[in-house]
Amino acid sequence: MLDVFALCGGYIDLDRSSFFADVAPGTRVTVPVICFLITHPRGHVLVDTGVHRGALADPVGRLGERRAALFRLRSAPTDEVVSQLAALGLGPGDVRYVVNSHFHFDHCGGNEFFPRSTFLVQRREMEAARQALAGAAVRYNPSAIDFDHPLDYRLVDGEHDVWGDGQVVLWPTYGHTPGHQSVRVRAGKGTDLVLTADACYTRENMDRDVLPGVLWDAADMSSSVARLRELRDRHGATVIYGHDAAQWAGLARAPAPLA
Ligand SMILES: [Zn+2]
Numbered sequence: 028m029l030d031v032f033a034l035c036g037g038y039i040d041l042d043r044s045s046f047f048a049d050v051a052p053g054t055r056v057t058v059p060v061i062c063f064l065i066t067h068p069r070g071h072v073l074v075d076t077g078v079h080r081g082a083l084a085d086p087v088g089r090l091g092e093r094r095a096a097l098f099r100l101r102s103a104p105t106d107e108v109v110s111q112l113a114a115l116g117l118g119p120g121d122v123r124y125v126v127n128s129h130f131h132f133d134h135c136g137g138n139e140f141f142p143r144s145t146f147l148v149q150r151r152e153m154e155a156a157r158q159a160l161a162g163a164a165v166r167y168n169p170s171a172i173d174f175d176h177p178l179d180y181r182l183v184d185g186e187h188d189v190w191g192d193g194q195v196v197l198w199p200t201y202g203h204t205p206g207h208q209s210v211r212v213r214a215g216k217g218t219d220l221v222l223t224a225d226a227c228y229t230r231e232n233m234d235r236d237v238l239p240g241v242l243w244d245a246a247d248m249s250s251s252v253a254r255l256r257e258l259r260d261r262h263g264a265t266v267i268y269g270h271d272a273a274q275w276a277g278l279a280r281a282p283a284p285l286a
Contacts, residue, residue, distance in 0.1 A: 032284055
């Protein structure tokens with residue numbers, strides 16, 4: 028039996044139009060950055076590492092000028108992954124696997140704090156990120172300062188069952204970035220919990236079938252959203268969206284278990 032905990036990895040103030048291609052700019056919203064800890068009997072799995080804790084004091088240094096202007100941090104000092112784990116009585120050394128959904132700054136900011144964990148990343152994501160770092164003309168802007176550390180990155184291709192028992196399964200949802208992945212968790216009640224990360228920012232994106240304006244591949248992202256929607260609507264999965272403030276407001280958060 029496993030537990031899933033929702034951890035706050037920060038809050039970001041951004042323009043609502045960055046979430047919905049059909050919304051005009053001019054309305055600011057504050058959205059959560061969410062990480063998850065899954066306590067499997069064989070070891071703990073952390074999904075995403077949030078915004079780097081140093082970004083509060085030095086947003087331009089961590090995010091760069093362009094991102095720091097687009098995204099304003101609204102986090103409290105403890106809205107970061109190491110503090111959130113401490114509230115569960117855990118430290119980075121207790122985390123066996125870290126899953127990065129993708130390499131944007133709000134999903135891999137805390138990577139460097141897990142030097143003893145094995146990171147599970149889609150090969151496509153890593154290859155695109157490395158190409159971007161090498162100066163190749165790819166339209167992908169991964170956060171090098173956050174992911175580019177000598178960590179134990181293990182690259183996976185497509186669907187990947189972390190423990191081989193069907194309980195924690197990495198699920199490719201390409202499109203937001205070249206190798207984005209979501210996570211399906213079987214928490215023991217017969218229905219899946221699906222952690223979409225940025226394959227789907229909010230429930231509204233899924234229900235209105237509207238993509239964000241900025242993405243890697245619209246056709247891929249659209250089919251990823253459709254597959255996630257099918258899990259929700261036809262298979263009864265509980266979907267936790269990547270940055271949905273309304274859903275977050277009603278979620279049980281660490282140290283209370285989500286499921
Ligand atoms: Zn994000």
